[in-house]
Structure formats: structure tokens, C-alpha cells
Amino acid sequence: MLKTLKLSGVGPSPAMELNFGDRLNLITGDNGLGKSFLLDIAFWAMTRRWPGEVNKRLTTGRLALPRPQEQGDIAFSFTGKTATEQYTSHFDRQTQSWTGRSGRPANPGLVLYAMADGGFALWDPARNYWRTQAGVDVQERRPAYVFSPQDVWDGLEDEAGIYCNGLIRDVANWQREQGDAWTHFVRVLKTLSANEDETLFMGQLTRISLDDARDMPTLTMPYGLDVPVVHASSGMRRILALAYLLVWAWEEHLKASQLLAESSSNQAVFLIDEIESHLHPKWQFSVIGSLVSVMKNMAPTAQVQLITATHSPQVLASLEPFFDATQDAWFDLDYTHGEEGAEVALTQRIFEKHGTVSNWLTSEAFDLASDRAPEIAKLLDEASALVNQASPNDLPALQAMNQRLLLALNPKDAFLFRWRALAEHKGWQP
Numbered sequence: 343m344l345k346t347l348k349l350s351g352v353g354p355s356p357a358m359e360l361n362f363g364d365r366l367n368l369i370t371g372d373n374g375l376g377k378s379f380l381l382d383i384a385f386w387a388m389t390r391r392w393p394g395e396v397n398k399r400l401t402t403g404r405l406a407l408p409r410p411q412e413q414g415d416i417a418f419s420f421t422g423k424t425a426t427e428q429y430t431s432h433f434d435r436q437t438q439s440w441t442g443r444s445g446r447p448a449n450p451g452l453v454l455y456a457m458a459d460g461g462f463a464l465w466d467p468a469r470n471y472w473r474t475q476a477g478v479d480v481q482e483r484r485p486a487y488v489f490s491p492q493d494v495w496d497g498l499e500d501e502a503g504i505y506c507n508g509l510i511r512d513v514a515n516w517q518r519e520q521g522d523a524w525t526h527f528v529r530v531l532k533t534l535s536a537n538e539d540e541t542l543f544m545g546q547l548t549r550i551s552l553d554d555a556r557d558m559p560t561l562t563m564p565y566g567l568d569v570p571v572v573h574a575s576s577g578m579r580r581i582l583a584l585a586y587l588l589v590w591a592w593e594e595h596l597k598a599s600q601l602l603a604e605s606s607s608n609q610a611v612f613l614i615d616e617i618e619s620h621l622h623p624k625w626q627f628s629v630i631g632s633l634v635s636v637m638k639n640m641a642p643t644a645q646v647q648l649i650t651a652t653h654s655p656q657v658l659a660s661l662e663p664f665f666d667a668t669q670d671a672w673f674d675l676d677y678t679h680g681e682e683g684a685e686v687a688l689t690q691r692i693f694e695k696h697g698t699v700s701n702w703l704t705s706e707a708f709d710l711a712s713d714r715a716p717e718i719a720k721l722l723d724e725a726s727a728l729v730n731q732a733s734p735n736d737l738p739a740l741q742a743m744n745q746r747l748l749l750a751l752n753p754k755d756a757f758l759f760r761w762r763a764l765a766e767h768k769g770w771q772p
Contacts, residue, residue, distance in 0.1 A: 351412030371675025422448030460491030
């Protein structure tokens with residue numbers, strides 16, 4: 343489990359420090375403040391690999407650089423397989439890399455990273471960790487499995503071999519074989535579905551082109567048709583990819599552990615950027631709880647930690663029934679105004695219940711002044727100021743404002759009822 347992350351002179355803020363919860367960790371903040379950057383750093387801290395360096399086809403997950411004219415330090419700690427790893431890395435400008443301790447690093451367990459663009463990175467202690475030959479540590483295994491969005495679907499391979507068949511081929515094979523992988527995949531899809539009325543079911547295999555010899559998995563839609571997975575909606579493809587990669591990563595880890603005559607990992611960390619990406623709001627309400635449930639069911643004897651960035655008030659609202667400050671944490675990135683102008687600051691906030699999505703929009707998580715469209719919010723401010731200052735002689739202005747409100751708002755809008763009540767109290771009819 344990732345325990346701490348402390349940055350100095352690197353990233354959008356002069357300094358950041360995070361003390362992670364053992365189960366669930368949320369990162370919120372406006373665009374450009376460093377949410378994805380923190381997830382990249384977290385993956386590197388545990389694996390010593392930048393996803394964008396392992397797979398050059400990625401446009402994200404690149405080497406982090408220090409701020410101009412600053413040293414740049416990344417300190418971190420995590421619980422390894424046998425001990426706690428604690429280390430501070432400095433940026434070496436001569437080699438353009440972050441320093442690391444010589445020899446074999448600590449084993450952080452299974453580390454999975456789902457990136458916002460659909461890419462995916464995996465570090466597997468059975469397949470990516472150092473091996474020992476004649477009592478000497480030797481780094482020969484592949485450093486990590488890093489998928490571009492296309493690799494997720496079509497497979498991961500290079501001149502040295504094929505590492506993953508990809509979602510299309512693997513799911514088709516699992517369906518034909520009807521083995522454990524298929525059973526797990528179907529169960530994970532069901533768990534990740536928004537509700538019982540919209541459960542994702544796999545349909546019959548099909549072909550989509552004379553020039554594509556692959557059997558294509560399909561999804562059975564509520565309206566009765568089997569739709570090839572490549573033609574499914576963005577949200578459904580997101581859930582399919584998450585389900586596939588979780589099952590593939592764990593199944594391959596179990597097989598590799600068996601080949602090595604070793605026990606499977608006793609801990610797993612799942613990093614996911616924009617957990618709500620492409621999902622309808624009703625899916626956003628259930629996605630975190632579903633993922634936590636899936637990971638615990640897949641690895642019942644392992645400790646599982648989820649670290650996710652989100653822009654979604656639905657996601658925050660969905661956590662109110664089970665957020666536990668003893669094992670969960672929430673980190674919020676904001677602009678602050680220092681002596682040299684605007685700066686980015688990270689705050690670990692206390693998770694307070696706000697009740698509704700609208701209330702979450704205007705909370706510290708999203709910092710909106712109103713849950714309405716900006717134009718409507720401005721109109722209501724003007725109306726409030728007018729009605730508070732108006733005298734009986736201002737009737738034309740009040741009538742004009744009343745017409746603007748009627749055009750802008752639903753007739754049942756609560757503001758209109760308050761507007762009429764104030765009008766009557768002041769002795770005039772709008």
C-alpha cells in the first residue's frame with residue numbers, strides 16, 4: 343500500500359504531501375492542477391517506471407521534471423512484500439533522471455494504473471520484478487506492461503514477443519472456453535454495471551468484416567440486439583476495458599505465480615484517472631463502490647487500495663454511505679494567492695456529507711458559486727439585488743425583470759416562488 347508521497351520543487355506546486363488511506367483515496371481539483379501528475383508519480387514511486395517511457399506510443403505518463411532552477415525531490419513510502427520502503431529521490435540534471443537506490447527495490451505488490459485516455463499500465467511482482475541468479479539480483483524481466491488505448495483492444499507485443507492478446511481476442515477465447523476467466527469476467531461486468539436494469543451481458547461472437555478474421559465479442563443491448571464491442575458506446579467500452587484488464591492482470595498474475603512456485607501477491611494498488619470518464623451519471627453513482635467490490639472479490643486474501651482522480655459530484659455523493667476516515671482520504675487541489683501570485687496548494691480535506699449533487703457542486707471539491715448555468719446565476723443575482731432595493735416607483739423595472747425570469751426559469755422553479763412572495767410583501771404584483 344502506498345503510504346506517503348512528498349514532493350518538493352516538482353510539479354505545479356512548490357511542495358505537496360499526501361498521507362494515503364489504506365482503502366480509498368480521492369483526488370479532486372480543477373483542470374491543470376496536477377491530478378494526473380500525482381497518479382503518474384504514485385505509479386513511478388512504487389514501480390520506478392514512467393508509463394510513457396516504457397511504451398512510447400503513450401501521450402501521457404511521461405517523466406516528471408523539476409521546476410525551473412529547483413532541485414526536485416520525490417519522497418515516498420509504501421508497504422512492500424516483507425518491509426516498508428521509504429526513500430527520497432533527487433533529480434539528476436546530467437542524466438535527466440530520478441536517482442534510485444542501487445540493487446533490488448522493494449516489492450509493492452500488484453500495481454495497476456488506468457489512465458484517462460484509455461491507456462493502462464501494470465506492474466506485476468511475478469512477471470516484472472527482479473529475478474535472482476546464483477544469489478545475484480538480475481534485472482532481465484520486462485519492466486512493466488504498458489498499453490496504449492489501441493493495445494488494450496488489439497494486444498501488446500514487440501519484437502521480443504506477444505505479452506497480451508488484447509480484449510478482442512482474449513474475451514472471445516474466454517467465451518469459447520467457458521473457464522474461470524470467463525466466469526470472472528462475466529461477474530465483474532455485472533458488478534460494474536450501473537443497476538440491474540442495465541446489466542452488461544456478453545452476446546454471441548460475430549464477425550464484423552471480410553478483412554478481419556477475428557471473432558468479435560458482442561454486448562447484448564436492452565433493446566435486444568447484439569452489438570460488437572468496438573461499436574459499443576464510449577461508456578460501455580470504458581467499463582469493458584476496466585473489467586478485461588482487471589481480470590487479465592489477476593489471471594496472468596496467478597498463472598505466473600504458479601509457474602514460479604510462489605504465493606500470489608497479498609496486496610494490490612489500483613490507480614485510476616477520471617474514474618467517471620465517459621460514464622452516464624447513474625453509472626458514476628455506482629462505479630467506485632463497484633470497483634472496490636470487484637477487487638476484493640477477485641483477490642479476497644489481498645489488501646486492496648484504490649487511488650482515483652475525479653471531476654464528478656456524483657462520485658463524491660456516492661461515497662457518503664461508506665466513506666470511512668480511518669481508512670479513506672480525500673485530497674483537493676486549489677489555486678491560492680501567495681506573495682508571487684497564484685500558486686497550487688493541496689489540502690487533505692475532511693469528508694463531510696452534503697446530501698445532494700447540487701450541494702457537492704458548490705462544495706470545496708468543485709468551488710462553484712452556484713449549481714446553475716453562469717448566465718442564470720447572474721440573472722438571479724440581478725433579480726435579488728433589484729427586489730431588495732426596489733420601491734413602489736420601480737414597478738417597470740420589476741415587471742421587466744419578471745419577464746426575464748419567466749423566460750429563463752421553469753415555471754415551478756423555487757426562485758420564482760420566492761420572487762413572488764417578496765413582491766407581495768413589498769405591496770406590488772409582478
